[in-house]
Amino acid sequence: MDSEPDGKPRRLTRAEAKARTRRLLLDAAARTFARKGYAGASVEEIAEAAGYSIGALYSNFGGKEELFIELMVGGAKARVERGRRIVAAVQDGTEEPEQALGRFFMEAADKDDDLPLLQAELWLYAMRNPRLKEALAEAQREPQAALEALMEPVLERVGAAGAVPPSAVATVASAMFQGLLRQRRLDPPSVPDDLLRQAMRWLFTGIANTPGPSAEEPS
């Protein structure tokens, strides 16, 4: 029942079927790792959630850890892609820099409820496995670069371009965002809806009015 009489390609080649299985297993792994934790999630649970058996999982991945690592690189790639699209929208003039920056964070926050859980799991795992620590740091460098690119026009707006390294601002903004997101998950009333926006405004206003460590000459 695999071959079709006409010249069209079969419904699914073997490679396509395997790719589909891999994708379903990865999605299920992301959900399961987020809900139960890396150590707490069993491969049987993951396979079941994907609609497959343990055997299928081991036929497509080397094991539990390999599954986890692929989630890490996959997530980083997705964030880079998202960053690129937003930067493009700014350069095309489709979107204002501040809006774009807010969208960059908000999309990450709203899109996926258990992304923060998965990221915390990845961070902890990386802290305990020096090999993966370097890999995770490297994986974050690309999305970080995208955020920097988004940061530059915003710094120009507030008149602080050149006065401060965009990478430092990107790091601080990202840390603030992730910290607030986690606190909001733990205790929503302590982080009102507009606190993130407010905090970003404070940050950029502060940058615009703070003289650098090495005093730059006034124009």
Place this chain on the structure above:
Amino acid sequence: MDSEPDGKPRRLTRAEAKARTRRLLLDAAARTFARKGYAGASVEEIAEAAGYSIGALYSNFGGKEELFIELMVGGAKARVERGRRIVAAVQDGTEEPEQALGRFFMEAADKDDDLPLLQAELWLYAMRNPRLKEALAEAQREPQAALEALMEPVLERVGAAGAVPPSAVATVASAMFQGLLRQRRLDPPSVPDDLLRQAMRWLFTGIANTPGPSAEEPS
């Protein structure tokens, strides 16, 4: 070799011995949970690290989870105590508010290398156990109040007292601190030594120069 000839009390009463065992077990649990994670740490490992056996652990605690929860409340109590001492130093005039604020964060960062790991574990565990989520949120409210008390004199310094709720500033500062600490653990060069200080300066300068959401009248 247990009894002493003089009239002094015995070296250790039974209650004292038990309290000592509890403390040693809790210390070992903190280290082990931080290094291996909650699910990854075994009670046997914890008992061994404390120099006891599994039986001693179960004689002093209800089980693995109870040990974990006691670490949560114990950590919160320690932070409250630390906050109180620092606030007292400010009110006594022993220390400047900004220095005190910096010390509040730096002590937390330097004192204990695996505190961030333990906190990440606690947060994840709380996210997955609604019962403990409320408990952890509640446990954080006291240290948060201490941080707010420390924040007020700093806000006065920058001339923003009354213009902005100290609780919001405390929340943002804490989020920024924790986010930067985690990023520094993952990739030290991306978070230079003075970035935290710099970020705090940006934040307070920004607060001093940002009009509130409801514009307050100029003095």
Place this chain on the structure above:
DNA sequence: GTCTATATGTCGATAGAC
């Protein structure tokens, strides 16, 4: 109070049928 021994269960990973 603390230890040793063990009951009971679940895990990751593999082998072989289909």
Place this chain on the structure above:
DNA sequence: GTCTATCGACATATAGAC
């Protein structure tokens, strides 16, 4: 390619000796 059956390792928690 995927499934079922299973092995060996290790987990939590308990029971009884001391």
